[in-house]
Amino acid sequence: MARITAKLTTGMAVHLSNGRHEWQADEPVDAGGTDTGPNPYELLLGSLAACTCVTIAWYCEFKKLPLESVVTTYDFSRVHADDCKDCDIPDKGFIEKITSDVHIEGDFDVAQQKRLAQIAERCPVHKTLAHGVAFEDNATFGTGEN
Numbered sequence: 001m002a003r004i005t006a007k008l009t010t011g012m013a014v015h016l017s018n019g020r021h022e023w024q025a026d027e028p029v030d031a032g033g034t035d036t037g038p039n040p041y042e043l044l045l046g047s048l049a050a051c052t053c054v055t056i057a058w059y060c061e062f063k064k065l066p067l068e069s070v071v072t073t074y075d076f077s078r079v080h081a082d083d084c085k086d087c088d089i090p091d092k093g094f095i096e097k098i099t100s101d102v103h104i105e106g107d108f109d110v111a112q113q114k115r116l117a118q119i120a121e122r123c124p125v126h127k128t129l130a131h132g133v134a135f136e137d138n139a140t141f142g143t144g145e146n
Helices: 040-063 110-120 124-131
Strands: 005-008 014-017 022-025 067-080 094-106
Touching: 040 067, 040 094, 040 110, 040 124, 094 110
Parallel strands: none
Antiparallel strands: 005 014, 014 022, 067 094
């Protein structure tokens, strides 16, 4: 479905490619990087934000709703589980939390607004993050002659 190749270049900078597009990730200077690109969490949030925008646009196009614009903002934080009253997490300690602000412009009635708020939570990336993902991890080793 999707495949990304990442290669560490200089310091903490990473070159990313999907075979059609290329971009870069890095860590901020205070984390040992040179800040030449977004950090991995920013890339994750960017994927979620893009998916939310596209999902809302697709829905509005399909339903012929008068969408003018969508702006999404996502924040990532680590909070103590006791401070997260809306989180359904059995473990105590710290948890990762993503907070969204999805702003949708258009001439929508109340029922359409309610439905669009639901659609914002149903983008594929949101569903993947909310439900978790199974990992199959593999590591290979060579002599470094690539």
